[in-house]
Amino acid sequence: MTLALARKWRPRNFTELVGQEHVVRAISNALAQNRLHHAYLLTGTRGVGKTTLARIIAKALNCETGVTATPCGKCAACVEIDAGRFVDLIELDAASNTQVDNMRELLENAMYAPTSGRFKVYIIDEVHMLSRNAFNAMLKTLEEPPAHVKFILATTDPQKIPVTVLSRCLQFNLKQIPLAQIRGQLEYVLGKEGVAFDVPALSLLARAAEGSMRDALSLLDQAIAHGAGKVEEASVREMLGAVDRGYLFSIIHALTRGDGPALLAEADRMAARSLSLETALQELATLLHRVALAQTVPEALADDEPGRDTLVALAGKFSAEDVQLLYQIAIHGRRDLSLAPDEFAGFTMTLMRMLAFVPLEPVSLDQNGKLAAGPVATNSATVRPAVTPAATRAIEPPRAMESQPRVLEKPIPGGDEIRPIEAELSDWRNLVGRIKVGGMARMLGDNCEFQALQGDNLDLVVPEAHKHLLEKAYTEKLQAALGEYFGRRLRLRISAGGSGKTPAEIENQERQAKLAKAIESIDADPFVRELVENFDARVKDTSIKPVQ
Numbered sequence: 001m002t003l004a005l006a007r008k009w010r011p012r013n014f015t016e017l018v019g020q021e022h023v024v025r026a027i028s029n030a031l032a033q034n035r036l037h038h039a040y041l042l043t044g045t046r047g048v049g050k051t052t053l054a055r056i057i058a059k060a061l062n063c064e065t066g067v068t069a070t071p072c073g074k075c076a077a078c079v080e081i082d083a084g085r086f087v088d089l090i091e092l093d094a095a096s097n098t099q100v101d102n103m104r105e106l107l108e109n110a111m112y113a114p115t116s117g118r119f120k121v122y123i124i125d126e127v128h129m130l131s132r133n134a135f136n137a138m139l140k141t142l143e144e145p146p147a148h149v150k151f152i153l154a155t156t157d158p159q160k161i162p163v164t165v166l167s168r169c170l171q172f173n174l175k176q177i178p179l180a181q182i183r184g185q186l187e188y189v190l191g192k193e194g195v196a197f198d199v200p201a202l203s204l205l206a207r208a209a210e211g212s213m214r215d216a217l218s219l220l221d222q223a224i225a226h227g228a229g230k231v232e233e234a235s236v237r238e239m240l241g242a243v244d245r246g247y248l249f250s251i252i253h254a255l256t257r258g259d260g261p262a263l264l265a266e267a268d269r270m271a272a273r274s275l276s277l278e279t280a281l282q283e284l285a286t287l288l289h290r291v292a293l294a295q296t297v298p299e300a301l302a303d304d305e306p307g308r309d310t311l312v313a314l315a316g317k318f319s320a321e322d323v324q325l326l327y328q329i330a331i332h333g334r335r336d337l338s339l340a341p342d343e344f345a346g347f348t349m350t351l352m353r354m355l356a357f358v359p360l361e362p363v364s365l366d367q368n369g370k371l372a373a374g375p376v377a378t379n380s381a382t383v384r385p386a387v388t389p390a391a392t393r394a395i396e397p398p399r400a401m402e403s404q405p406r407v408l409e410k411p412i413p414g415g416d417e418i419r420p421i422e423a424e425l426s427d428w429r430n431l432v433g434r435i436k437v438g439g440m441a442r443m444l445g446d447n448c449e450f451q452a453l454q455g456d457n458l459d460l461v462v463p464e465a466h467k468h469l470l471e472k473a474y475t476e477k478l479q480a481a482l483g484e485y486f487g488r489r490l491r492l493r494i495s496a497g498g499s500g501k502t503p504a505e506i507e508n509q510e511r512q513a514k515l516a517k518a519i520e521s522i523d524a525d526p527f528v529r530e531l532v533e534n535f536d537a538r539v540k541d542t543s544i545k546p547v548q
């Protein structure tokens with residue numbers, strides 16, 4: 001298994017291009033009818049296949065079998081374009097300024113006939129980054145293009161392209177790729193690669209990729225390494241910083257019983273494992289959305305939906321209104337998390353709100369403060385034993401979280417647990433595990449090494465092999481999470497290089513050694529077993545029902 005699925009499975013013809021059927025159809029028709037434009041503009045968010053499509057068009061124009069919507073993939077032109085060494089295909093990345101400086105020179109060269117191909121094709125990626133001079137130089141060529149020149153421009157930000165240039169291009173907008181199509185492609189690739197997987201793991205990866213097939217395949221690469229050759233839900237959840245659904249089911253289970261202490265104990269366990277409680281609320285909302293679907297449109301749940309039976313069982317435990325209400329509470333709780341005194345308080349407050357507002361099996365206390373037997377009607381006199389003294393103790397932040405909000409730049413005398421910011425930064429791996437960041441930004445953090453802190457400038461390095469993670473969006477998310485963690489503004493400057501001792505690499509090595517043992521201990525974990533057993537027992541138990 002090599003670590004470059006994104007490159008290996010890059011589509012080489014129109015039929016392999018996933019999720020852009022509308023664009024492919026239009027371009028294929030034009031090619032088949034030999035209606036060629038001299039400039040194309042491909043727009044769309046990153047990773048949706050713009051440069052991939054551009055290269056396929058270059059092949060379609062230069063294939064030795066003739067201009068075609070189905071380039072042969074075998075002739076010298078096709079092979080050389082695939083290998084990135086076709087002399088008449090000039091690829092520029094406008095984001096790197098070095099090449100743009102000699103734009104004028106490059107375009108002067110456009111006047112000469114192609115060396116070996118039918119057309120000279122210029123692919124300019126991130127074209128909106130060109131300087132005004134460079135645009136002007138290009139415009140001249142676009143105004144009177146030699147018949148043998150084709151431009152294929154690609155951009156994530158078409159708004160920044162001068163109208164004079166836009167008006168000379170045939171524009172195609174590539175869509176974000178739907179989750180199901182990404183998942184399908186991952187499944188296809190893993191089948192071809194002979195890698196074992198489970199479907200929930202692929203759904204998680206597809207969701208984290210946010211519409212980008214390239215990201216999905218990069219994540220898949222990481223997941224295979226992380227899972228030591230297998231792609232399974234638990235391992236992928238861990239890698240993405242996602243929350244194990246077992247915790248979430250356990251929370252909902254406690255809600256159906258109106259069991260406050262169990263609810264808070266569960267929150268405690270989650271915090272003790274340093275799970276992101278913000279992510280937990282997000283996933284709780286996702287889970288409630290699935291429960292609502294199971295109630296109203298059960299056929300919308302795929303047969304391979306993760307935890308399908310459990311969702312269907314839960315659907316019968318709540319009224320539709322309850323599910324709506326719980327969902328609202330979850331998303332509002334998540335929105336307000338930053339306003340809470342700390343994350344744990346915000347999370348548990350949200351859970352208690354759910355407990356207080358959802359009219360499940362009400363429980364009343366008698367005059368002696370003991371639980372009264374049997375259900376009573378829901379009214380204002382009903383008191384639930386939601387927060388017992390024991391449960392209140394559970395709200396105290398567990399030790400794992402205590403040092404988080406207290407990290408200061410300088411050690412306070414006597415505060416021996418508080419370390420200076422540099423010390424935290426130099427223990428980069430530990431730090432990345434503590435800051436609140438997930439998805440691709442977390443992956444970027446995992447693949448960086450700390451270099452230096454100079455004023456507000458935080459210098460990191462990322463190995464060449466992971467340079468693709470250096471996207472502005474991820475850098476910004478990581479920067480924000482670090483800023484929030486340290487309570488000060490930091491400016492991330494990440495460059496390529498380093499010794500390769502990134503958290504991801506170190507963890508990968510450790511993990512491979514420990515994998516067999518870990519699997520064994522997860523299976524034997526009394527807590528996990530208890531959850532499963534309790535939950536199964538719960539599912540069969542029909543004696544507790546929501547009071548309408």
Ligand SMILES: [Zn+2]
Nearest residue numbers: 063072075078
């Ligand atoms: Zn060919």
